[in-house]
Amino acid sequence: MHILSATGKRVELEEVSTEVEPSIGGPVFRLAGSEQTSTRITRAARAFLDMGMPGAATLAMEAREAQTIAEAPPAVFRETGTGLLRVVYKEVVVRFKAGTSDKVRDRILKKMGLAVRSQNPLVPDQVVAYDRAGKRAGAGIVEVANACGELEEIVFATPNFVSEFRRTVVPTIIDEQWHLENRAKVAGQKKNEDVKAAGAWAKTLGKAKVVVAVLDDGIDVEHPNLKANIRKNPDPAQPLDLCGRDFFIPDNTNPEHFNPRPKLFQFPFDEMTGNDIHGTPCAGVIAAVGKAGGALGIAPKCRILAVKIFHADNLASDARVADAIRYAALHADILSCSWSGPTSPDIELAIQDAGVLGRNGLGSAVFCAAGNDFGAAVGFPASHPDAIAVGASTDQGMLAAYSNVGPELWVVAPSSGGIAGIFTTDVSLPGRGFNLGTVSAGGTDGRHTNRFGGTSSATPLAAGVAALVLSVKPGLTRQQLKDILAQTADRIGPDHNPVTGHSDKFGFGHVNAAKAVAAALAMP
Known part of the structure; x- marks a missing residue:
């Protein structure tokens, strides 16, 4: 069983078996094989199904006659991708294309x-709309909604679901990720010397429309802890641009450019010389999803x-790097x-251009590493x-000795530079990356490293x-974004x-995510 999204994408559903039992107050719903029941509660001529699960939202549905529930009960599904419950009874939501006449709508x-x-x-x-x-009911309504959705005159049609919604929970920060929340779990660390992630996350975990x-x-765009957050099809005008580009290869007729x-x-595969192992940890510092206890x-x-x-570390063309900056400004914030x-x-001009090309004239902010040359300019x-x-x-709340000023x-x-390094994603190919597969380096699967650092890590964090x-x-x-920081x-x-x-050593200070988000929210 499936439904169609507004863009025509299939969303798979798995039907959950239910049982209906009569009672004095009305039918009682039970998920088959479960002790958790759904009791009927009448409020203002509506029937609600309270799924009886701790912390779960009350599920509601329209029911003109309570007794018909037992005759044609609602169907309960789990969305395959999320596992969330979805209940449907006898209604369909239909959006017609603008300009469709009432006569055509009625006919359909x-x-x-x-x-x-x-x-x-x-x-x-x-x-x-409802079944006249x-x-x-239930599965039959899913089928009629899909049939409506295939019609030329209809933008989308979907069952009028009542769904389980989960409030976003602030993620758990593991002790290794001290840069997000420093609990001083390692001797010598200074508590709270971190970026104040928890305070910012109380307001937002970020939005998918914001691209870095x-x-x-x-x-490593297939990394299990990055894949979900990789921007897909960034350039709609170029169908080959599936997940970004390689500007080291200039010819856009070459598939490897995409x-x-x-x-x-x-060899040695855990050193930067000769190896493409630097970008994946940077990406993880920004937007790793925290899957299965990972970064x-x-x-x-x-x-x-x-x-x-x-x-x-092959030599790179200035012009191609500049064009990459312009491309990124067109498709990222x-x-x-x-x-x-x-x-x-x-x-230089490419960074300047990013202020015009990016975000419809608002400008794309360009964060750059100061350098790791031990106090050089x-x-x-x-x-x-x-x-x-x-x-x-x-x-430890000090300037890293290597950081340029x-x-x-x-x-x-x-x-890095104090007691511990940065725990983040690593190249997931076996035997490649900063961590070749040891517990001490970040885990035996080699997908994470605890040895990242430098201004290379500070930059994506900011x-x-x-x-x-x-x-x-x-x-x-x-410029406003820069000023807020x-x-x-x-x-x-x-x-x-x-x-x-x-x-000159610390700039304007230590980035504070909680204060930055709060300041932005306080702006008119």
């Missing part, structure tokens, strides 16, 4: 054995756009660049005035915080300018 409904019960006051082309004969592009050496996965590997990103409901610009290179006018392109330069702090530094975010901010306030310009950062270190609040 009559042919389907339906009649209008009510019209949607906000969408006049949409109605709730009163004989079809990771420009790097490729992303394959942003890691491609180059050489959780700071914005686990946002999406990742995979943009491959490097093949390991935020760009995360955990790399540095020589100054390039083309790349902020590298390029992080030094660009339109970029957001990100340095690294540790789990300078007046261009905007903020710092938690990373970018993910920005994704949470845009999830609650999508109309911000990229500065204004809500926690000042650390003794050498901040008393007027500007800026420090």
Whole structure:
């Protein structure tokens, strides 16, 4: 059994067996083989089915005559993908195409054995219809809805489901992900030296429409902890663009140009030299889904756009990197660049262009790693005035010794350099990645690593915080977004300018996701 989504996609349903028992107050519903019953509660001429499950929402359905429930009971389904219960009785929701005449609508409904019960006051082309004969219920209504949905005059038709809704629960943060919530579980760590994820998640886990592009050496788009959050078909004008691009390969007639996965590997496979193993951990810091106890990103409901610009440490074309930035700006809200290179006018202009091309003129924010050169000047392109330069702090609340410094530094975010590294996704191909398959490195399956870090990890973490901010306030310009991160950062270190609040070591301070989201929500 299935239903059709508004786009025509099949949503599979599994019917759940039910039993109906008579009672003085009306029929009692029971899921077959279950002690949990559904009792009939009458409220204002409506019948409700209370599924009797702890914490479950009350399920409602229309019933003109209570006694007919026993004769033609509602059908209970579980949606295969989610496991959520869905109950349907005798109604179908139908939306006609704009301009369809009343005569045509009546003819279609009559042919389907339906009649209008009510019209949607906000969408006049949409109605709730019921089975006129009163004989079809449950599975029969699913079938008639699918038949209606196939008609040219109808935008969509679906059973008038009453469904189980689950309120979003703030995810559990495992101790290894101290950068999200630092409980000082490891000796030497300083409690609460983290990005304040829990406070932000009380407001939002991110929105799927907010996309963060990771420009790097490729992303393992089939990784079980990333796959659900990979942006699909980012460029509708190019059917080959299924999940991002490889700009190291310039020819868009080459199928590999449309394959942003890691491609180059050489022994030793757990070192960056010669291996495409850097982009996948970056993506996990942003939007790993936390599946089966795995790593959780700071914005686990946002999406990742995979943009491959490097093949390991092979030399890369400035022009192609610049074009990758422009492409990413067209299809993502935020760009995360955990790399540095020589100054390039083309790349400079590409970052500037991102302010015009991105988000319909609001601008795509470009986050760049300050660099890991032990106190050297902020590298390029992080030094660009339109970029957001990100340095690294540790789990002890100190500047990471490797983090570059300078007046261009905007903020710092938690990373390695103290007691522990960053736990995140790793290339899932066997024997490839920072973790070749040991418990000490992140797990025997090799799909996660606890050895990521540097400003390479701090940058996507800050970018993910920005994704949470845009999830609650999508109309911000990229400059407003940049300002919010500065204004809500926690000042650390003794050498901040008393007027500007800026420090060459820490920028405007330590990124605070909870404060940033709250500040965005408070804006008019």
